[in-house]
Amino acid sequence: MAIIHVDGKQYEVKGGENLLQTCLSLGLDIPYFCWHPALDSVGACRQCAVKQYKDGDDKQGRIVMSCMTPTTDNTWISIDDEESKEFRETIISFLMTNHPHDCPVCEEGGHCHLQDMTVMTGHHNREYRFTKRTHRNQELGPFIAHEMNRCISCYRCVRFYNDYAGGTDLGVYGSAANVYFGREKDGTLESEFSGNLTEVCPTGVFTDKTHSERYTRKWDMQFSPSICASCSVGCNISPGERYGEVRRIENRYHGELNGYFLCDRGRFGYGHVNRKDRPRQLLVSKDGRREAMDAGDTLDFIRQQLQAGKPVLGIGSPRASIESNYALRELVGTAHFSNGQTALDAALTRLCLDVLRQGPAKCATPSSIEDADAVLVLGEDVLATAPRIALALRQAAKGKADTMCAEKKVPDWQAASAKDIAQRLLNPVFVATPAATRFDDIAAATHRAAAPDLARLGYAIAHALDASSPAVEGLDTKTAELAQRIAAALKAAKRPLVISGTGCGDAAVIQAAANIAWALQASHPAAEICLAVPESNSIGLALFEAVDLEAALARAAAQPSVLVVVENDLYARLPAAQVDAALARSTLIVLDHQDTRTAQRAQALLPAASFAEGDGTLINYEGRAQRYFQNFDPAYYDRSVAVAESWRWLDRLQNGDAARENLDEVLAQAEAALPALKGIAAAAPNASFRIKGMKIARAPQRQSGRTAARANIFVHEPRSTQDADSALAFSMEGVNGASGVDRPPELLPFAWAPGWNSPQAWNKFQAEVGGALRGGDPGVHLVKAAASRPAYYSAVPAALKPNGALRVEPLYQHFGSEELSSLAAPIQQRIPASYAALSVGDAARLGVNHAERISITLDGQTFSLPARVRPDLPAGVLGLPVGLAGVPPLKAGSAATVAKGA
């Protein structure tokens, strides 16, 4: 607690942070560049200067950088002081000496922090009359455009990319007034978090190349509060739309989940929404050809099929909303509803859910992961399966610097000093996975083994922590020593953490991770667990009582049925023969927003809404229900587009004219029908929520050209689409943030506040800058940890004994393993070529050279892939990249036979 005096006013503040952060939290504006709430202070730009006084009587004072000055009790400062104001304006004039003033053609314009700060300081008169330095730009790959002339050398890009995200291929070159931020040479930025450069850069040096192709100013886009569906983390996003297309994804701040940063898969993977080959009309298959039909006829056709007397089976999807899955369950009946997941995925997800709600270990969020001081990653390549967690994990490792700073009495927000003090010392992170990961660089030790052996290591660690947990027989000395070492590190920590998940497809791994987290509880109540699950709504589906996909398909194969498949490509989950057998004699009705292989076989295909065209709820890996809201109405620009949420189609199918009016009604019924969903409706305010009688506008108040937007179709401007499902209004009418009235954090469509057009505007929505959003970070926890520990898991698996056949280990890819993002053209450029990974020993035994083709027989399928001989892979294992072209759906742990040759 500290009392500070700013321009004669007294404030009571927390104290301990820096004056810039304190003042911003108080709602006082001080311009800044190099400081960032997640990157802390380095004092480079000198923009945040204020006058500091010794005491209330000191009239002279001295200029200090507020970001570098601690907030201590009895601090006296002035932001309004004339000399400070003049200095701050001068700093802008210095930055402008080399800035090209190209705002009209710059894609940062309108959400540019440099523009905002220039206006804030009042700098409007150019006094510099000499030449400007210029730079050559680089080709940085499909995501990021580079325009170095705009650079103001704030160093944020390298501080984010290298220091925060662990990148190695972006650097700062040159010196003096010729400082260059780029790669050593042209080439794709390698980091999985490169997209954050577009938001971290305060001006237009790094801009979103995927947006560039269909560029729209921020103020001309329509936004919605949305949830990324590219993995199970549930990062909050803010998609921006114009003319019926998603044009960009921006980060939507969430204090506990994504904070300020997204992964590239989430940010740039939206292209599936805009694909030309998406089903946008109702399609009915006649004589092998698909024809568009109107809704009434199609729904009648489908109703006839449903009532034809054949069993009706519903196949839901972990990438569809709770509402759509629920509506399907209603349509087909509980007994005929499948969760659409393979038996293995469903069982593993269910196991994760059990661990979270039957055990006492709390589920970690990315923000709590950052505070962990010893971490074991068991089996999960989180950079591929739940990328935002990997970024948080990196901060956990670097948390060592905070401890060391405290010892040296240096505030930990002194980012450069923290780096100087900690050097390369990190908190212990142990990475035990089947194959190398791209975060091995922060590992105190890595361990490579097949899933059963990873589980054995995990059980041994748990046993070392609590002797009453099951021991592991016959562990080799090296692994036993490692288990002791990891157990000791976890024990020595204050906030130990175990990260695991469904990624290596083995229940024993998850069970071992649970045992460790539970064994720690007695001595470490703060010990947490984090379990990544396969998809954006996997946990949601686990809350439904449902059969798995194999069971549903077996029923359809045994008896001709009507299959209603919601947003699920069955061919991506199970071997084609198995799917074909089920579909051969069945009637297939598909609801999807992508023309998947399954959709192409449908007798009737209903165009479902993607996340951008519909509302719904997703439940993330923690069991947090979060609502996403429709970004735009595609029919506004094209009346022939019949896209609607799957739940809406299903409701109309079932109830016809008596269909429910809006999402709230669906949610209310789902809550009533499924006790596990209790509370889900509270994830966001309902459709009747109003502020002073008004809805919340999706578009910024300055959105322009609405009158002309449809003029090429018809001169008459129709009424904006009315949204019955939410408290949000399409277009710019409604509460937009200009009035200073807080909107609920779940309903913030975009970051904007008066004077703050850039993503830095999030400062204006937080209770404390960098902390939780005012009103609380969005989401409702449907899953809560238990008070006491259940019995330890005890099914310690046997060690893998190579016996000729190879055990399949799925290798998840950041780009390529996730279905929807892989449909986006820029992502496709980053998907690696397919391969099959072999250990050096197995390759030698099989006589296979690197890059040579090998033939693989697996679960009755035979296919061929080029071999990649990898020194990191353990013996007896075949690593197959999930989801890549030429790699069929995999069952982890299957035995594969491999032979040389195609």
Next chain:
Amino acid sequence: MSLRSAKDPNYQKPLTRLIDTAAGPLDLKGHEAEGGYAALRKAIKDLKPQDVQAKVKEANLRGRGGAGFPTGIKWSLIPMGPDAGAKYLVCNADEMEPGTFKDRLLMEQAPHQLVEAMAVAAYAIQAQTGYIFLRGEYVVAAERLNKAIAEARAAGLLGQNILGGPWSFELYVHTGAGRYICGEETALINSLEGRRANPRAKPPFPQIAGLWGRPTIVNNVETLSNVPHILLNGPTWFKELNQGKTSDAGTKMYGVSGRANQPGCWELPMGTTARELLEVHAGGMRGGKKLKAWLPGGASTDFLLPEHLDLPMDFDTIARAGSRMGTGLITVVAEDQSIVSAVRNLEEFFARESCGWCTPCRDGLPWTVKILRAIENGQGKTGDIEQLSKMTRWLGPGRTFCAHAPGAMEPLQSAIKYFRDEFEIGIVCDIDSAKPDVCILPAGLPDITTDRDLAQKKAS
């Protein structure tokens, strides 16, 4: 062969008494014959590390790199004791201050003096490793220092268990890549670690977290070179070396460059006047020209005038005169030299040597250079001098991240103060020859031009 020290029987020039530039530096044997490494032997055999620190503190040795910070106090901030862990001693030998060449002389001509000094200083702070961060262009010094280190190591004066005691010390020469900013001790540390040579934020000071995050002392070559002599002859002797000329202790490596008859570098009592340096040691101004101004100790010190020549050259007196003694090697400007050109030359150096970290320095210095070039070419505009004056404030102490830009502003602000007329000559009346009735005002001034203003401008 007679002993070199014989020419200084009273031990009045400790730093240079063994230097004979014609004969070259002494090898280990020669150096030891002259009393070399006696201080190290004394320290290790008879003194505790804290005793060595106390003697240096009592001697009031002040840093010879330019800032004059008391060396003993600097050392006393370093953690001592058995739990202190790894510590480093770094010699700042990145002598790049324009007009300064004293450390070069000491390193090229008396390399063993520095090696011994580092060993003694490292013993005092109980550092296990030392680095001489040497200016890259000092090729001869690098060669001679490395040779001296090899000799000392072979003789057991460096390395493991020095002189049979429990203390070990390794010493390395690290040559720089040619950046002035590496003379700033924290930028030097970054450079030594292989990072960009940007200065670090303080606190933590290097004594707490320096090289590799460990406690580190950075001292200048000349500063360190004094240490063995203090140990051998005592603090009182050291304090009296100034011959009563000033309150600052010891001798000082002084020098003169610029248009003097015999530019050079000499070890003289602390507090010797600049007049003695210029007129006695450097033989006066070349070609009988009058002295116009002088920089007391490098490019980053304020100009002084001929009227200041009789002040004793010590840290506090020169500071009171409005400048800094800096390195103590003065640069003289003759009456027929343009002060604008001189300053422009200095600022070009500073602009080029900015590390590029903080805005005022990175972007303000090039702007300063461009204005100075315009004025130098007679193309200055109304308001340019005011803009330069603003620069001296906005690039001043506290505004920038380190002392580089404030140092750069020192010669500029004093040049404007003393020679404003020379700047004014370079300002043209902003009248567009194509449209003589339109007066173009510099940006930023309100356009209130009247016929009368124009007439006045033309008349002037």
